[in-house]
Every structure is written in structure tokens, then in C-alpha cells.
Amino acid sequence: MDNTPTSSAADRFPAGRLAFPHRDLTGIGQLERHEILYLLDQAAQWVELNRQRTKHTELLSGLTIINAFFENSTRTLLSFEIAGKRLGADVVNMHAAQSSVKKGETLIDTAITLNAMRADAIVIRHGSSGATQLIADKVDCPVLNAGDGQHEHPTQGLLDALALREALAQQGRGSRDALADFTGLTITICGDILHSRVARSNILCLQAMGASVRLCSPPALMPRGVEAMGAQPFHDFDAALDGSDVVMMLRLQSERMAGQFIPSAREYHHLYGLTRERLKRAAPDALVMHPGPMNRGVEIDSDVADMLDRSIITSQVEMGVAIRMACLDVLTRSARGVEGWS
Amino acid sequence: MKQARPLTITGGKLVTPGGVEAGALRMADGLIEAVGADVSARDGDEVIDAKGKLIAPGIVDFGVFAVDKPAFHFGGITRAALMPDQSPPLDYPSRVNYIAKSGKPDLWVHPLAAATRGLEGAELAEIALMRDAGARGVATGRKWIADSGVMLRLCQYAAMLGLVVVAHAEDSGIAGEAAATAGEVATRLGLPSAPAEAETLALARDIAIAEMSGARVHFRQVTTAAGFDLVRSAKARGVSVTCGITPAHFMLSDLATADFRTFTRLSPPLRSEADRQAARAAIADGTVDVILSGHDPRGPEDKRLPFADAAPGMAGAETLLAMVLGLVRDEVIDLGRAFDLLAANPARLLGVEAGALEVGREADVALIDPDAPWFVDRTKMEATADNTPFDRQGAQGRVRALIKGGVLVEL
Incomplete structure (x- = not known):
């Protein structure tokens, strides 16, 4: 099966950061059509890699990705963890299963704490709609929404x-x-x-x-x-x-x-x-x-x-890993100093 | 503090029940002694020159959740009816008595007694004892009384005691834990939402109960087109119902919640644009009786949360007057009606001799520059919290002096 795109991305999408100008991925609602297509296109190479025996690159070597899951999840957490590790990042999972008590101020405090630990990307799952945006507003690194309440799971x-x-x-x-x-x-x-x-x-x-x-x-x-x-x-x-x-x-x-x-x-x-x-x-x-x-x-x-x-x-499920690799790659390009993305 | 010597405000525009006219106002012994074009200061009076500004009644804010004197004074509010949703609730005579004295002398707080013990909606509280301890009305609190039998008995009892019943019109079975009005915005945001008809259902039942019991029922907030229609037709039938609204519901629609901004999380939630337009029409045609601030200051521990987890409520005391003057500038209402909504009608519901510039009434007066421009800035508010949904919006209308019982209040 041939998974190479029939045309190269370079001549089909805007150059560098223009192809995807967002710091965070909070929802599909924030994306333009060409930005969606760009992420799909970027994922194609990772589909390919994931089918090799050695499923590893050092692209994100040295970066720390925190998966902060405030709601129980097995599949999505695993998928993000594998995605980060295959890209060579240091991946840390934080399980903060929510109690029924409103943990609002704790949420902001958690965001500030994660920020102070100098994460390079934070993946959030939370039971309340808009929680990802709330955290994104408080931290300095890219934030990926892994599901917020009944809002989005981009x-x-x-x-x-x-x-x-x-x-x-x-x-x-x-x-x-x-x-x-x-x-x-x-x-x-x-x-x-x-x-x-x-x-x-x-x-x-x-x-x-x-x-x-x-x-x-x-x-x-x-x-x-x-x-x-x-x-x-x-x-x-x-x-x-x-x-x-x-x-x-x-x-x-x-x-x-x-x-x-x-x-x-x-x-x-x-x-x-x-x-x-x-x-x-x-x-x-x-x-x-x-x-x-x-x-x-x-x-x-x-x-x-x-x-x-x-x-x-x-x-x-298979495409999930590739898509998450693409998102982690694209969102950390600015911090990694990739040409055209700073 | 008793008024020591007479005070006369000259050279202003008087906002009286009879209309707006140039003239002066003389106050003595805490009461309005004379008002009109031919009034002048006498020897020995303290005199304030209004310099052409509005001389209007102090605002009577019907249904606030906190006694927040600096914010009330900034907003020209001299009396506030306090909701029973305090900690602990105002369901006990001694608490009511304490609250009734809490703002004096420069702010009078009129407690609204809890209708049911603990505001649980089940057992009637000691309403007569609370009335005699100073309660000026009885309120269901932030919530609807779901049990129709309880609501009927409450209304019958309050009718006998001559107390207005202040009701929250939101069917709790439908509203549930909703944080937004069902519609495109709530669906896009994924917020727990309830259809606007939660209000219609509650109103329909409580209007029927008002009719059965003969009680005066005041809906603290009505916010939907269908709700205004129900109140309008009930009034036309002669049912003793009245209703209020806050500026949030005639200034903003659910579009304002689109970025999960918790300062727009209110109860009832913001409605559709069509409902907002209906609110303005209902204010214009007389269906709405009261415009209130709904003042409910909330700090970051209540508001810096995901939208649905945040507490509802807005700090509204400082912006109430400017937003209502906006309705005057937009020609929805005239100045006289504006102060009926802000002062005369709520004073009548509470049964207090205030709220209008008439001889013999309490000398609660605001001197207002109706066109003074300013920006709402949440970092510079007088209120105990900064949760205004109007942050960074332009506003017009500022209180320049405030008088309570004939005595100048320090602003």
C-alpha cells in the first residue's frame, strides 16, 4: 500500500508557520480548512513510520510533554503517550482523576505548576467544557485538547x-x-x-x-x-x-x-x-x-x-497515533526553532 | 445620622413622577420638603448647585445578593432589597433584624425573608415573625420552589401578611444543572444547557398560583420573549404580577459566552438575541416593572473556573444606572420611566416611602451627570469583586453626589 502523498506538501500549503499559525489546538472550531488538510498531510509520514519495525525518531528529543488527564482515559492517553515517545520526547503522564468536588482553583494552580516545570507541550483532558482554553491562557507552551467536557476532541x-x-x-x-x-x-x-x-x-x-x-x-x-x-x-x-x-x-x-x-x-x-x-x-x-x-x-x-x-x-485507532504525532510535531516547531516557524 | 439642617439642591433638572422639569429640591428632617420650579433655598440651608445636572431619586435595587456599600454608592443606590441567599440563609427573625440595620445610616438594606427553611423549598419559614423583624418581602431565593403545593401555601400565607412574593422563574426539572440556554452557542461550546422554556413553564405555574392565592408575585427576572408574553397577558387580566430584569439580559445575548467567559455565566443564563430584543420591547411597553443590578460579586475562586463549574452572578451595582441611561439614549424609554423602573416601582413593591421626588417621601436623592462618559474597567471597581460582563465597554452616566435621608453621602 502506498501512503506517500501524491503531491508534496511544500507546494500545496502556505510556507512555514503560515500553514498552521496556532499556538494551541483547542478545537476544530478554531481551524481553517487548509489547516486541517495540513495536519492530515503531516500525519501521512507518521503513518508510514508507525508501520516500520523501528518506530522511532529523535525529532522531539529533549522536549518534555505532559499528558495531564483530569478524567479517566485509557485509549486516548495511550495514543498520546505512544505518539510522544515515538517522536523521542520525554513523556510524563499525570493522572488527576476528578473528584466530584469542584476543583477549579486547583485546575489553574495545576496549570501554573505544569508551566513552572517547563513542559514543552501539555495535553489536557478534562471533564468541563472550556477547561483546555482556561489552561492554555495560563501557560507558556502549546496546549493540546484531548477532550474537554462536551465541547471538543479535536x-x-x-x-x-x-x-x-x-x-x-x-x-x-x-x-x-x-x-x-x-x-x-x-x-x-x-x-x-x-x-x-x-x-x-x-x-x-x-x-x-x-x-x-x-x-x-x-x-x-x-x-x-x-x-x-x-x-x-x-x-x-x-x-x-x-x-x-x-x-x-x-x-x-x-x-x-x-x-x-x-x-x-x-x-x-x-x-x-x-x-x-x-x-x-x-x-x-x-x-x-x-x-x-x-x-x-x-x-x-x-x-x-x-x-x-x-x-x-x-x-x-492506528491513525490516532499518527495524527497526534503530527500535532505534537507541528505545535512544537516554533519552540524547536524550525526554519520558518519561529 | 439625622439630617442636622435643611439641604437644598438648586439649578437642576428634576426627575419627578410628573415629568422632567428645571427646578430645585428642598429636604428637611430627612424628608423631601418641597420640589419644583418655584422652590428655592431658605436662609440657613445648606445649598448644592446642581449646575444643570439631573436631580433624581436614589436607586432602589430590588434583589441583590451582597451588601456592598461602595459599589452601591458609586451606582447611586440608596436602598437595596437583599436576597435571602446568605450564609446562613435569612430564614430566621434575628438574622433578618440584623440585616435590616446593617447598612444604616447611608444605605438602607431591606431584607427579603426566605420563603422556606434553609431555602430548601419544602417547609415554610417563619414569615410573619420575619416581617415584624423588618423583612419587606419573601423570596424563593436563587431557585424555584418545585413543589406546587408549597408554592401555593406560601402565596396564600404571604397574601394574608401583605408581603410581596419574589420568585425565581426557572423550572428546576428542566433547568437541572444547566449553565447556558439551549441553542447554537451552547451546542458549539458543549455547555450543559436547558431550553428557554424552563422559564415559561415556571411563569405559567406561578401566575396561576398568584391568581388562585391573590398574592402579589414579583418575578425577580424575566428574560425570554415567551415569558414576557405570559406576564403581559396576566397583567391584562388583572393578575397581581410584576417582573424585573438586569441590564445583562437586555444588553447581552448568549453570543457573549462564546469564549467561555465566566463573567457572563448568569442565572438565568443569557438568552438568544431574539429574547434580548423582546426584553427591550417589554421594557418599552411597560411589561417590565423593575430593572435591578442583580449585584452578586464573585471572586476568582468562584469565577476562574471552567464555565459550567463557575458560580453564576455578576457585579452589577456600578453599571446599572449607566446601562439604563443607555436605554433612554436609545429612546427605548424616557427619563421618567427609567426612574420608575429603578426607584419608584421597586419602592412600591417593598412598601417604602421612597423612590420618587415627592413631598413627604424619604430624601434619597442622586445628582447625576447623565452624559458623562467612562469606561467600565474591572480593575478599578468599587465592588468587592470584579465580575462585570461589561468590562472595557464604554458607558455614559455618572453619579456626582448622593443623599440618603437628607444627608450627603461621601462618595
Whole structure:
């Protein structure tokens, strides 16, 4: 498989810092289309590296990256940790699992503490929307949002775009060109849209890349104003699936299935579970995505999740490491004195 | 401090219930003794030359959360009705009695008694004892009383005692832990949000209860188009309901929250632009009775937090007058109506003889330069905290002198 971009980035994107002028990555909402494409393009080389036996460079050698996770996470934390280590950085994980007590001033104090330890990049996950921005305003180094409350999870949006572009190219429906986008594609995101930062980052990212986005959930889990964001809301999953080129299922938190939002898990599966039968309503080669971790048998059936030709769920995980490497590389270029980036 | 000798303000523009006219105001024994074009100072009077500025009633701020004298005086506020949401709550007669004396002599604080013990919304507090200890109204506090039976019994009881019931109109089942109004902005920011109809539902129920019980019910804040419609039609039917609003809700919409700025985290939350426009229309057409500061100073430990974790509230006392004078300049209301909203109406709700430049009323007077330009600067505020949503905005209108009970207040 050829993962080299068909054109070099140099002649397709603005030079140096102009290609990505942000100090932090707090959300897809802050990015222009060409900046998204630039990060995807930069990730391609790391996809390649990650498939070699020796998955290591010294690009970020000597830099300290702190993964400050105020909310439990296994996959995202692991992905960021691997990304930092493969780039040669010193990676430190800080688990500060949140108690129910409001830890606000502690959050600012933590930011100031991390700053005083002279981190070169800080990756934040926090349970409150806007927490990453709050920390970014208080520190001197780049801050990457690894998920803040129900606001955004930008690297998830980017990795989904990368995985999707790769899969479309493999199917012969798209290309690996640095400027290839999703124009003409209909993508359905189904699940707990209301509480999902993954959904928000994906709506923004996929639309910026030209796709039309459908959202599907029961009314209680559909936020207001999604039409104003350009997305089309559905409550009937079959109707939403009709003609969709991609189906992205979201995880439904178990506490939401106990009667507050949804009567039961099996009732949710009855209305919104992606089964092999339901998938037939989508376009013939429709791709299936899920940000993980999956509730098999609830929002997605195992035989759909494991379909080799349609499910790109494991590719999403693979692209995640590459995307995070690209983000860490790009955001630290200024500090590393890379030509054109200071 | 009792007024030692008569005080006359000459050469000003008087803002009276009858309109705005050039004239003078004479105060003696703490009361307004004469007001009008033909009034002049007598021998032995202390005299202040207004130099053409406005002579207006001192502001009666209906529903603040803290007694913050420097900020109130800066803003021309001579009386404030204090919400019962104190620590501990004003649900006990001795606390009410203490608060009722706390600002004197140059600021009168009118306690609003807690409607229920601990403001829990379950058991009625000792409202009659608190009335006799100085409470001028009874308030549900920051929250709605969810139990309709409790609210009905409260209103019946308050009606018997002749106390106004100050209600918070937000259905708690729908509002939950929401920090924003459901809509595009809250969705983009990922903030826990509740539909604006949380207000409509609460108003509809409490208007029905006001009608059943005959109580005077005052909604401290109404903030939505549908809410104003309900109040408007209830008033037209003759139901004894009134409502207020803070400048935040007629100056700002939820767009102001777009950068997670916690100084715009309010309760109720900022609404849509359409609701903001409806608020201005409701102020213009008489649906709104009171404009209040909602003064709720909050330090960094409450505000330097992620948006949803921050405490709601704004330090509003210093900007209240300037924002209302802005409505006058925008021709939403005239000067007379501005001071009905700021002083006369809240004074009437509290049952105090103040709030208007009329003979026999308390001599609470503000001398105002209505056009004086200034910048709101949170680093230079008089309030105990700097949480203004209007930071770095231009404003017009400053208090040049303040008189409480005929005595000049030091600003």
C-alpha cells in the first residue's frame, strides 16, 4: 500500500508557520480548512513510520510533554503517550482523576505548576467544557485538547478524517492527494450527540472538508441549534441511513441508558443499534466508524463492527497515533526553532 | 445620622413622577420638603448647585445578593432589597433584624425573608415573625420552589401578611444543572444547557398560583420573549404580577459566552438575541416593572473556573444606572420611566416611602451627570469583586453626589 502523498506538501500549503499559525489546538472550531488538510498531510509520514519495525525518531528529543488527564482515559492517553515517545520526547503522564468536588482553583494552580516545570507541550483532558482554553491562557507552551467536557476532541476529529480518507482511497472512491476532501459524501453520526465532544469535533471537521453531515439520536440526546451548524438532525435511524456513505456510531454511556434518557439498552439497540440488516439501507459500500470503546450489542453489533471490508474502527485507532504525532510535531516547531516557524 | 439642617439642591433638572422639569429640591428632617420650579433655598440651608445636572431619586435595587456599600454608592443606590441567599440563609427573625440595620445610616438594606427553611423549598419559614423583624418581602431565593403545593401555601400565607412574593422563574426539572440556554452557542461550546422554556413553564405555574392565592408575585427576572408574553397577558387580566430584569439580559445575548467567559455565566443564563430584543420591547411597553443590578460579586475562586463549574452572578451595582441611561439614549424609554423602573416601582413593591421626588417621601436623592462618559474597567471597581460582563465597554452616566435621608453621602 502506498501512503506517500501524491503531491508534496511544500507546494500545496502556505510556507512555514503560515500553514498552521496556532499556538494551541483547542478545537476544530478554531481551524481553517487548509489547516486541517495540513495536519492530515503531516500525519501521512507518521503513518508510514508507525508501520516500520523501528518506530522511532529523535525529532522531539529533549522536549518534555505532559499528558495531564483530569478524567479517566485509557485509549486516548495511550495514543498520546505512544505518539510522544515515538517522536523521542520525554513523556510524563499525570493522572488527576476528578473528584466530584469542584476543583477549579486547583485546575489553574495545576496549570501554573505544569508551566513552572517547563513542559514543552501539555495535553489536557478534562471533564468541563472550556477547561483546555482556561489552561492554555495560563501557560507558556502549546496546549493540546484531548477532550474537554462536551465541547471538543479535536484529535479525534482529525484522526477520523484521516482514517476515512485512507479507506476511501483504498476503495477507489477517493484519493490520497494532500487536498483530497469529502465533497459529495453523506456521513451519518448516530448516538448521544448531546453529550458528545467527538460528535462536535467531527461535525466541524467533516463539514470543513466538504461532507454533508446527518445527526441521528432520540430527541432528548439531540442538542438544539445543530441546523445552524449546518448539520441535518434525524430521529429515525433508517431514514438517516438512507444513502449514507459513512456511518459513525457513538458510544452510549451506560448511565444514560438506565431510564433517564433511554429506557434500556435493549430498547436503544432496537431503535438505534447498527445491525447488518440496517446497514443495507446505507450506500452499497458504506463505511462503518466508531471512536471506541464500543458497547457491542448496544449501539453496534459485533458482526458489523468486525466487517473487514466495511468497518474502519481499527484503522481509526492506528491513525490516532499518527495524527497526534503530527500535532505534537507541528505545535512544537516554533519552540524547536524550525526554519520558518519561529 | 439625622439630617442636622435643611439641604437644598438648586439649578437642576428634576426627575419627578410628573415629568422632567428645571427646578430645585428642598429636604428637611430627612424628608423631601418641597420640589419644583418655584422652590428655592431658605436662609440657613445648606445649598448644592446642581449646575444643570439631573436631580433624581436614589436607586432602589430590588434583589441583590451582597451588601456592598461602595459599589452601591458609586451606582447611586440608596436602598437595596437583599436576597435571602446568605450564609446562613435569612430564614430566621434575628438574622433578618440584623440585616435590616446593617447598612444604616447611608444605605438602607431591606431584607427579603426566605420563603422556606434553609431555602430548601419544602417547609415554610417563619414569615410573619420575619416581617415584624423588618423583612419587606419573601423570596424563593436563587431557585424555584418545585413543589406546587408549597408554592401555593406560601402565596396564600404571604397574601394574608401583605408581603410581596419574589420568585425565581426557572423550572428546576428542566433547568437541572444547566449553565447556558439551549441553542447554537451552547451546542458549539458543549455547555450543559436547558431550553428557554424552563422559564415559561415556571411563569405559567406561578401566575396561576398568584391568581388562585391573590398574592402579589414579583418575578425577580424575566428574560425570554415567551415569558414576557405570559406576564403581559396576566397583567391584562388583572393578575397581581410584576417582573424585573438586569441590564445583562437586555444588553447581552448568549453570543457573549462564546469564549467561555465566566463573567457572563448568569442565572438565568443569557438568552438568544431574539429574547434580548423582546426584553427591550417589554421594557418599552411597560411589561417590565423593575430593572435591578442583580449585584452578586464573585471572586476568582468562584469565577476562574471552567464555565459550567463557575458560580453564576455578576457585579452589577456600578453599571446599572449607566446601562439604563443607555436605554433612554436609545429612546427605548424616557427619563421618567427609567426612574420608575429603578426607584419608584421597586419602592412600591417593598412598601417604602421612597423612590420618587415627592413631598413627604424619604430624601434619597442622586445628582447625576447623565452624559458623562467612562469606561467600565474591572480593575478599578468599587465592588468587592470584579465580575462585570461589561468590562472595557464604554458607558455614559455618572453619579456626582448622593443623599440618603437628607444627608450627603461621601462618595
